[in-house]
Amino acid sequence: MRAAIPLAKGSASSSRWLNRQSRDPYVRLRSSPTSSSSLPTSYRSRSSFKLVSLAQKHPSLLNPSTTKSVVDLGAAPGGWSQVALNMLKRGKTSGRGRVWAVDILGMEPIPGVEVIKGDFLSSEVRDFLKSKVQQQASAGAGPGTGMDEKMENDTFGGIDTVLSDMMAPMTGVRIRDIGLSLELCAAATIFARDVLNKAKEGEEVRKEGGKKVYPGGNLVMKFFAHPDLDEFKKLELDPWFGKVVVEKPKESRSESSEAYWVCLGFKGDPNVR
Numbered sequence: 536m537r538a539a540i541p542l543a544k545g546s547a548s549s550s551r552w553l554n555r556q557s558r559d560p561y562v563r564l565r566s567s568p569t570s571s572s573s574l575p576t577s578y579r580s581r582s583s584f585k586l587v588s589l590a591q592k593h594p595s596l597l598n599p600s601t602t603k604s605v606v607d608l609g610a611a612p613g614g615w616s617q618v619a620l621n622m623l624k625r626g627k628t629s630g631r632g633r634v635w636a637v638d639i640l641g642m643e644p645i646p647g648v649e650v651i652k653g654d655f656l657s658s659e660v661r662d663f664l665k666s667k668v669q670q671q672a673s674a675g676a677g678p679g680t681g682m683d684e685k686m687e688n689d690t691f692g693g694i695d696t697v698l699s700d701m702m703a704p705m706t707g708v709r710i711r712d713i714g715l716s717l718e719l720c721a722a723a724t725i726f727a728r729d730v731l732n733k734a735k736e737g738e739e740v741r742k743e744g745g746k747k748v749y750p751g752g753n754l755v756m757k758f759f760a761h762p763d764l765d766e767f768k769k770l771e772l773d774p775w776f777g778k779v780v781v782e783k784p785k786e787s788r789s790e791s792s793e794a795y796w797v798c799l800g801f802k803g804d805p806n807v808r
């Protein structure tokens with residue numbers, strides 16, 4: 536087991552880090568027990584506020600009335616899963632909503648979230664997760680639900696939203712770090728294509744509260760800005776979704792090159808439409 540590396544007392548970098556943490560409003564909010572807003576603020580991670588922000592801007596990502604099932608990739612310590620679960624609990628789908636959380640690291644349990652510990656880059660872990668999702672899909676299917684028919688037609692993936700905040704430990708070697716980010720994005724994208732609910736034929740974009748809602752499942756995925764990743768979006772995301780936008784939530788540190796793709800309205804394989 537690797538020993539924890541202590542922060543060098545008084546070193547310039549540790550004082551910079553401590554200084555930044557103490558000034559960061561999202562680090563303080565993370566553990567604040569109360570808030571005037573209706574959103575719970577005792578989240579496990581600073582990152583939670585990024586998802587809150589993305590979901591406020593794109594309400595169909597975690598829509599309390601329609602989102603029933605969410606997969607959270609790179610979930611530890613569990614902040615995004617908490618946000619997703621809270622949103623599902625507030626809606627009509629409460630009780631039926633499911634969240635699966637996957638991480639290479641362990642995390643404290645969250646009641647209502649099924650945690651799978653494993654490396655998402657391993658095909659065994661992805662297949663295990665897929666089988667869990669499919670079990671739910673077939674349990675939900677049945678006469679009168681319309682789901683049996685959807686599954687026969689191969690248009691029921693079972694998942695409404697896939698979230699990926701996965702980030703490999705940075706090596707500092709830019710080309711390697713970009714390669715790792717691309718590898719995680721590729722694995723999350725291929726998985727999402729297999730499990731996301733597809734827009735039904737003839738289903739139109741509708742407006743809700745002045746915002747467009749694209750039919751079909753959604754994918755939110757962290758990436759690191761680089762021309763190779765722009766190319767990835769153009770080839771692997773844009774043709775598969777109704778709309779793909781790049782978001783840099785205000786809670787994401789400006790010095791970080793991280794951003795998120797918000798992919799709305801899964802349409803399925805462009806080659807067979």
Ligand SMILES: C[S@@+](CC[C@H](N)C(=O)[O-])C[C@H]1O[C@@H](n2cnc3c(N)ncnc32)[C@H](O)[C@@H]1O
Binds near residue numbers: 700
């Ligand atoms: C930024 S953290 C996620 C924070 C989380 N969204 C939250 O709000 O608590 C990134 C996570 O990605 C996980 N990760 C990186 N590579 C992974 C992989 N190959 N498989 C599973 N998890 C991975 C890391 O272990 C880490 O916990």
